[in-house]
Amino acid sequence: MRRLGRSLAVYAMQARPWVPYRREELWELLEEIASQHREWAELLAEQITAGGRMIELGPFPSTYTRFHDVSVDFLAIRILDDLREIRSLAEQAEHLTGIDPELAALLTRIRSGLSDQATSLEKALIQAKILAAQTSDSA
Numbered sequence: 001m002r003r004l005g006r007s008l009a010v011y012a013m014q015a016r017p018w019v020p021y022r023r024e025e026l027w028e029l030l031e032e033i034a035s036q037h038r039e040w041a042e043l044l045a046e047q048i049t050a051g052g053r054m055i056e057l058g059p060f061p062s063t064y065t066r067f068h069d070v071s072v073d074f075l076a077i078r079i080l081d082d083l084r085e086i087r088s089l090a091e092q093a094e095h096l097t098g099i100d101p102e103l104a105a106l107l108t109r110i111r112s113g114l115s116d117q118a119t120s121l122e123k124a125l126i127q128a129k130i131l132a133a134q135t136s137d138s139a
Contacts, residue, residue, distance in 0.1 A: 005041030
């Protein structure tokens with residue numbers, strides 16, 4: 001929940017990068033990703049607090065300050081890496097011993113959504129020629 005609510009995409013919405021006119025579509029995709037992260041964090045928070053647990057989102061990681069004054073091109077690649085990391089964390093959380101079945105189902109949906117986001121962002125980065133297409137015979 002903390003990683004979603006404090007994802008790099010969510011941070012980018014507050015510390016807006018430089019967005020040249022030719023990258024406005026990429027920025028709009030990042031806004032959609034961040035919005036979904038906030039929604040998912042809320043759903044997770046509701047599920048966790050319904051179980052009687054207390055939660056605190058906490059601050060953004062201080063390492064994110066290195067992403068001030070960068071271009072959306074640069075930041076989008078880092079957000080793609082962050083999406084993959086959060087997806088891995090969601091998958092690990094799904095398989096925790098004793099996890100509530102409803103929470104596990106929510107984590108499964110979130111993991112799937114994170115996969116979709118990573119795919120969409122990767123395609124957008126390739127289309128914008130920011131990221132090279134990966135081939136199956138790459139070393």
